[in-house]
Each structure stands twice: as structure tokens, then as C-alpha cells.
Amino acid sequence: MTTFLGMPATAPRGVGHLRGDQTFPRAARDALQNSQLRRNLRHATTTIRGKSGRVIAELPDWQLLRDAGSGIKTDVMSRLPELLEQLEERVVAVGGVVHWAADANEANTIVTELVKATGSDRVIKVKSMATQEIGLNEALEAAGITPVETDLAELIVQLGDDKPSHILVPAIHRNRSEIREIFLRAMPGVDPALTDDPPVLAAAARRYLRETFLSTRVAVSGANFAIAETGTLGVVESEGNGRMCLTLPDTLITVMGIEKVLPSWRDLEVFLQLLPRASTGERMNPYTTMWTGVTPGDGPQNFHLVLLDNGRSAVLADTVGRSALHCIRCSACLNVCPVYERTGGHSYGSVYPGPIGAVLSPQLTGVADNASLPFASSLCGACFDACPVKIDIPSLLVHLRNQVPHAAVEKAAMAAAARIMDSPRWYASAQRAAKMARIAGRRGRGLPPPLSGWTAGRDLPEFPKQTFRDWWAQRTDAPAATRASGSSGGPSGSSGGAAAASGGPSAGSGDRSEAPDGTRSEREDGR
Amino acid sequence: MSSRDLILGRVRAALRDAPVVPEAPRDYRPAGTNRVDLEMLVDRLVDYKAEVYRVTSAEVAATVSGLVGAGGAVLVPPGLPEEWRPEGAFADENLPPDRIAAADAVLTAAAVAVAETGTIVLDASPDQGRRIITLLPDVHVIVLRPAQVVASVPDAIARLDPTRPLTWISGPSATSDIELNRVEGVHGPRHLHVLLLTD
Ligand code: SF4
Numbered sequence: 001m002t003t004f005l006g007m008p009a010t011a012p013r014g015v016g017h018l019r020g021d022q023t024f025p026r027a028a029r030d031a032l033q034n035s036q037l038r039r040n041l042r043h044a045t046t047t048i049r050g051k052s053g054r055v056i057a058e059l060p061d062w063q064l065l066r067d068a069g070s071g072i073k074t075d076v077m078s079r080l081p082e083l084l085e086q087l088e089e090r091v092v093a094v095g096g097v098v099h100w101a102a103d104a105n106e107a108n109t110i111v112t113e114l115v116k117a118t119g120s121d122r123v124i125k126v127k128s129m130a131t132q133e134i135g136l137n138e139a140l141e142a143a144g145i146t147p148v149e150t151d152l153a154e155l156i157v158q159l160g161d162d163k164p165s166h167i168l169v170p171a172i173h174r175n176r177s178e179i180r181e182i183f184l185r186a187m188p189g190v191d192p193a194l195t196d197d198p199p200v201l202a203a204a205a206r207r208y209l210r211e212t213f214l215s216t217r218v219a220v221s222g223a224n225f226a227i228a229e230t231g232t233l234g235v236v237e238s239e240g241n242g243r244m245c246l247t248l249p250d251t252l253i254t255v256m257g258i259e260k261v262l263p264s265w266r267d268l269e270v271f272l273q274l275l276p277r278a279s280t281g282e283r284m285n286p287y288t289t290m291w292t293g294v295t296p297g298d299g300p301q302n303f304h305l306v307l308l309d310n311g312r313s314a315v316l317a318d319t320v321g322r323s324a325l326h327c328i329r330c331s332a333c334l335n336v337c338p339v340y341e342r343t344g345g346h347s348y349g350s351v352y353p354g355p356i357g358a359v360l361s362p363q364l365t366g367v368a369d370n371a372s373l374p375f376a377s378s379l380c381g382a383c384f385d386a387c388p389v390k391i392d393i394p395s396l397l398v399h400l401r402n403q404v405p406h407a408a409v410e411k412a413a414m415a416a417a418a419r420i421m422d423s424p425r426w427y428a429s430a431q432r433a434a435k436m437a438r439i440a441g442r443r444g445r446g447l448p449p450p451l452s453g454w455t456a457g458r459d460l461p462e463f464p465k466q467t468f469r470d471w472w473a474q475r476t477d478a479p480a481a482t483r484a485s486g487s488s489g490g491p492s493g494s495s496g497g498a499a500a501a502s503g504g505p506s507a508g509s510g511d512r513s514e515a516p517d518g519t520r521s522e523r524e525d526g527r
Numbered sequence: 528m529s530s531r532d533l534i535l536g537r538v539r540a541a542l543r544d545a546p547v548v549p550e551a552p553r554d555y556r557p558a559g560t561n562r563v564d565l566e567m568l569v570d571r572l573v574d575y576k577a578e579v580y581r582v583t584s585a586e587v588a589a590t591v592s593g594l595v596g597a598g599g600a601v602l603v604p605p606g607l608p609e610e611w612r613p614e615g616a617f618a619d620e621n622l623p624p625d626r627i628a629a630a631d632a633v634l635t636a637a638a639v640a641v642a643e644t645g646t647i648v649l650d651a652s653p654d655q656g657r658r659i660i661t662l663l664p665d666v667h668v669i670v671l672r673p674a675q676v677v678a679s680v681p682d683a684i685a686r687l688d689p690t691r692p693l694t695w696i697s698g699p700s701a702t703s704d705i706e707l708n709r710v711e712g713v714h715g716p717r718h719l720h721v722l723l724l725t726d
Contacts, residue, residue, distance in 0.1 A: 005539050005701055006533065007537065007540060007542045008537045043706070044707050047707050058643075061556050064552070068551055068552055071552050074551070077546070078542065079548075080556045081539050084534075087532075090721060093688070100529070100534050102534055106607075151704070152702045152705070169707070179705055199710050199711045202712070206712070228687065230690065232689045232690075237703050239704070239715065240712050240714035241713065243694065243715060244714055258538070265689045268684055269558070269683075272680050273680050282645040283645060283699070284646045284680075284697040285644065286696070286701050287695065287696060287715065288693075289694055289695040291692050292692075295691075298651055298692055299659075299692055312538035316541035317540065317541035319546070384692065413693050480670070
């Protein structure tokens, strides 16, 4: 197949943070050893879940808002080109400059050049998933520009030379004494008598960043939404660092995934109710800043909007998978996920952890590059129930599992297993062999190579002491048992049902005292 | 080919199945559904660690002076009603950030308040001023007229003009980044006082 230029494309390798160094099972195994991490996570996710449940219960129309949110997002995806063109037209009309970035590399280049053009060697940053996704900080640093994260959690992560582990609270894996140590080690000018009291730590960050806010002329942000109808952009936050970045500098550069566009101003009445309640469990987050182009005399006088694809068009091309683009990054699905709660965000290897990460990252990168993520779920469905825009994450996971390329060995093993299970006699002997293996002391949780890869991520169930067939044979009379194992004519390759019908003595005879046992068990085994 | 054409081409190619999508259902409570409940607003503001005072217009200036303390430097936007200004208030005439940050408090009006969420929205009108003036001082005092209070988020959206710079404020600055303990005031104003007018 030839690729033509307008073909949807996945996010490029070698840049950004969508791929981990390890598979999920391997990374998760390390995380599971860390009881401190599990304690931090359990406390955090339980707290947010409780708060969120309480404020959601205050709204009598929560489910109707979810329906509206889901419907609006589906509509957005179906007419994304026209909405993006409208957004561009509006933003330009109100004094902004719009850039289009096909992938992470292009977005990084655009932003770096824009910052260089201002003459500044430092930018202040509002917490943004999009800029983490593309690895903007690394690109800026490579160009000699210092990016300063201003969200407290992002600052903790940045000073700690760490990676974010949660969409909403990136330093959720750290406790107060760890944060204190990070500040003492890496925050210039910090008071050496710093305690680990949260207000004291927050005050230290405030002091540290104040001067930077007031003296930096360029800010980089993401956006929670952009309104096509009006050209309005918005950032939702808590600390006021967002307002600082969005208001104080001369130049504001906003990097936004193309899926964040909303058709009309009115749509905000839905998302401003859904997002805070699902996300932080608040009726409204402390601050939301909205701006429409530039306002003379108020706020940045140069505004650049970078519209980012970086794999989104590929997600959109999958008629099932595209609903992952409805995500408003509230992180509710992380907080209810039993897998996330135990493994933490780093295990997912991508800036998008948890259930949404398990469906979004593999789609953005191509499933082959994140093949273990669709399996990082118990399919319990809690994420679907929690999602304010009703993304059916469990169905998406199953959909993606079917696209995962399986290793050749695993494929061969599966094919062999299918053939064995297709044939009653082979199946019976395989069961006996398994029993032998157990008796021989080879029991345990894994299979020997070359199948060890398959069992590395799965527990091999222990075989029962007795197979069903053996048990059945013992409890019925001997002739039936003999017939059962000798009747079905070997590995014909036909279906179990057909084999049973041809080989079974009298399936339709009504002679229930003898016949049904062998026939029926073969039929069940053979499916 | 420009990246713009490339991306739009990719997105169009991705939508080759030409999905037909019904209009989004909007059966939730629209603007105009609920009665305005001032008690609810006060309750929610207090819940968010804002302090609420019910005063007449004539009492605004004295109340602010009381909050800030004698000799406190109170910054006001140029269009703030004269009668609200406490003694010694200074107006923002394009002041540099350090002058703004040096104020003990800033006193503004508001555009809209949402009872259900305890949110006050500023739209940079002359009685609210540039966004920067409510950002740097540690104390923000907002005078709210009852007529500006709406019941819900849809009511607020219906009233606001998106072409103005908007700041939605719900309680003072807060973070929950350290073990999810809510800490008031990281970067924004650490204290929010709301003067709800009774006349
Ligand atoms: S998938 Fe849904 S629940 Fe998860 S972060 Fe996105 S919007 Fe929130």
C-alpha cells in the first residue's frame, strides 16, 4: 500500500513521552514492590473518589450532562476539519497567530523558534499534558531555553528529576518528607530549616517562583478547550500559577491537541460542570482563565496557538477507537482503577497513565509500540462508569487487544492449543501430560521457554489434581468411559461438535444411561 | 504541502466513513431553570474558604478599611464607584507589576456569580480592571450586587461575553499537590473576601 501525504499518522518515535522503556508488566512488577507508593496512591485515589462522589450527587442532572458531553464530543470528532478551520479563522480575527504541527518534532520546533524570536532564554509553563506528550521541555533545554514548571506538583517533579505519575496530581507518588528533601536539594535559595508541613512547602514554592513569574516574558500553556465559534481558549486550574502565566508575560504560546476544540460558547455550560466535579471533586476549580485573542492593555499582547496532531488523526481513523479523543483529561478513570491504584502512573510508560492511557497511548503511537497497555486492565468497568463523557474504555481495550501483534512463538502456541482443544483425544492426552508435568515437579506460575513470555504477564492456573474426564470416567461405568476416550476417531481437524456427531455412538438414540456422557463432554471440550 | 493542509487532509482521510452524528442531547437543566439562592452562594463561598460579609453600599469603604487595617494600601480599578473606595485607595493607572504586588489588597466589582458552585466571574470591565491587579496582591475583596448572582453555570455562560478576558474565581488560590492536603494560597491571592450588598 502506498502512503499518500494526507494519510493519518501515528506519533513519531524518539521524541516525547508516549512510550516507556519497559513493558507494562515489567514496570508494574517493580511498582508493586513499593508499599510506600501503594499507600500514597490508595490514600490519594480514595480521597478524590469520595470528594467527587459527593459533589456529583449534588447535581440532579449529572447523567444528562454526561449524555450531553458525550454527544457534543461525538459531534466534534465528526466535523473536526470544519471546526478547526473555524477556530483558526476566529483566533486570527482576534489578533492571534495559528500554527499547525503535524507531530511532536514540528511542535517543538515551532515553539522553540517562537521563544527564540522573543529573545528570552526562559519560559514559564502552565501544567499541560500536550507539552509533556511532545517532550517540549527537553527540546527547549536542547535549544538553551530554560522551561520553568509553575504548577506545584510539576515543580516537584521537575526539581526531583522525576516523571509525572498522574494527570491531575503529577506528584501523587511523593509524600511530604520526600517533597521536603527534593526542595532542600534542588530549590535555589530555599530555607534550610524547611519543615515538611504542606503549607510551609507550598510557601517555599511561592517564594521561589514569584520572581520568575514577574521577570519572564514568555509563557507556554496547554488549553482545556477552544471555542470554534468565538476563538476563546480556556485553562482550568487551582493554584493561580496558570493565571500568572496567562496574564503576566508579553507572549503566550498555547499548545493544544486538535481534539480539544468545542463548537460553541454554550458548550462550556456542559464541560464546566463535568470537568471539576469529575476531576478534583470540586464544584468548581479555584481558577479558570478564558481569553479570546489579545486584549489591548490586558494580558499578553502576542498570542500563538499551536494545533497539534501527533497521532490524533490516526486515532480518529479508527471508527471505534476515535472515542478516546473525547477525553477531557479529568483523571476520574485513574482514581477508580484498581490496576492504577496498585501499579501507579509510571508503569504505563506514557504521560497518559491509567485506563485512558491504556487506550490512548497505543493508539497515538500505533499499537505495536505500546502492545502491553491494552492488557493493563481487569476490564472491571469502573472507568466507564466514572468517565464524565462516557468513554467506553473497557470496549476500547478489548478492541485494541485484537490489534496487538502477537509474537510468532505465542501465535504458534495458540494455534497448537487451538488444534489440541479441537480434538478430544489430543486434549485428553494434553491434560494427562499437564498432570504429569505437575507430578514431575514442574508446577508453578510460568511455562518454560519459548512460552515463558506468554506466562510472564499471566498466571498459569494450576491444573486440578484430576481432570474432568478422569473424574467422569471414575464416577460412571467403565464401558461408557472406554467408549468416550476411544470413540472419536482421532484428530480429524473438524469441529468438536462434528467429531462428536460422527464418532459418538448414539447421541440421538436417547440411550441416556450409556451414551451421553462421552458425547457431551467431548462436545463441551471440543468447542 | 503545508502542515495545515497535511493535518486537515489527514483528519479528512480519517473521517472517510463520513459519520452521521445526531445533535447532542441537551436534556440537562438549561439556563433559567433554577431560582437564585443567595444563601447557597454564601454557603458555597464559605465552604471554599472565602469570607463573606453582608453590607450596604455605604458600608463598603469602611468594611474594606477594617479588613485591610489602618494605613493599608488598597488598589482599585479605575472604574470602581467612588463611594466604595476606602480612604487612601490608589487606582490602577497602568501600574507596573511591582507596584501592584506591593498593594495590601485589591478591591473590585464583579460581572457574574454562580450560586451553585460558589464562583465569581470577573470580565475586566472598568470596575474590575486588568486581570493582573487581582492576581498579585495577597488579599482580593470583591463587591457583589445581588442582581449579579445567577443560579447555575448555564446561567452564567448565557450572561457572559466571551470576547472579554474572563477570570472565574472559586475561593482563594489552593493546591492539593502535597498528599492531597488542601493548602490555600500558592501563587494567587491567599485571601478572598466577598462583600454581598444588601441594598
Ligand atoms: S477517559 Fe474519561 S474519566 Fe478518563 S481522564 Fe478522560 S474524560 Fe476523564
